[in-house]
Amino acid sequence: MFLEVVGVKGGFSFINALEVLGEVFSVRGEGSKPSSFEIKRILPCIADSTKIRVIAQLDASIGKVLPYLYLHFKNSKYLESLGVLTFLTNRGEMVSLYSSGKVCIVKVDSEHRAEEMLRELLMLISKAYEAYVRLGPVREDTLEARRRLNVMSIYWLLPKTNCRACGEPGCMAFAFKLLSGETQISKCKPLLEEPKFKDAYEKLKAMMSSPIGW
Numbered sequence: 001m002f003l004e005v006v007g008v009k010g011g012f013s014f015i016n017a018l019e020v021l022g023e024v025f026s027v028r029g030e031g032s033k034p035s036s037f038e039i040k041r042i043l044p045c046i047a048d049s050t051k052i053r054v055i056a057q058l059d060a061s062i063g064k065v066l067p068y069l070y071l072h073f074k075n076s077k078y079l080e081s082l083g084v085l086t087f088l089t090n091r092g093e094m095v096s097l098y099s100s101g102k103v104c105i106v107k108v109d110s111e112h113r114a115e116e117m118l119r120e121l122l123m124l125i126s127k128a129y130e131a132y133v134r135l136g137p138v139r140e141d142t143l144e145a146r147r148r149l150n151v152m153s154i155y156w157l158l159p160k161t162n163c164r165a166c167g168e169p170g171c172m173a174f175a176f177k178l179l180s181g182e183t184q185i186s187k188c189k190p191l192l193e194e195p196k197f198k199d200a201y202e203k204l205k206a207m208m209s210s211p212i213g214w
């Protein structure tokens with residue numbers, strides 16, 4: 001699944017801010033769920049000359065479900081004041097989702113690949129809408145807990161023995177991969193099986209869960 005996040009570069013928010021100011025698209029209202037997209041522009045990729053940058057528009061705004069997508073993508077950055085969520089895919093594409101329904105995909109191989117990603121995004125957004133209808137807006141305390149989620153908050157809940165049973169060089173490496181979606185909690189057998197880690201396991205499981213259930 002392409003939407004497994006592997007990281008977000010620190011300077012990317014600047015690009016997002018420029019993109020926010022860059023273009024205006026017509027969209028349906030906040031109440032509608034997007035069901036289609038249109039690719040508006042295909043540009044050379046500034047970061048990688050072998051790739052392209054694709055700007056697309058969904059047929060409805062997605063502002064009210066961005067918080068759900070933020071909860072889902074554990075390594076995403078959410079600029080709440082600008083209404084922009086950014087993340088990297090497991091293939092290194094940079095994706096920005098705007099509350100207006102605009103989508104920018106940077107460092108993508110081809111238009112075909114971008115279309116594939118946009119279709120998958122639409123399915124994920126649909127799941128986010130289902131969660132919104134079921135649960136209402138994301139609570140502020142949930143958002144605050146999500147803001148505090150990072151590699152160190154994961155690391156401190158791991159056994160920190162560096163036993164390598166998970167196949168990683170140590171607990172810190174495992175924490176990085178867990179945050180990026182490249183591994184699962186269950187790969188840490190001591191955490192999963194030893195009674196003394198039961199509380200830590202339950203806490204970590206709650207931290208890493210997604211209300212979208214994707």
Ligand code: SF4
Pocket residue numbers: 158159160161162163164165166167168169170171172174175187188189190191
């Ligand atoms: S299995 Fe768990 S305790 Fe062992 S190195 Fe991996 S994360 Fe650390």
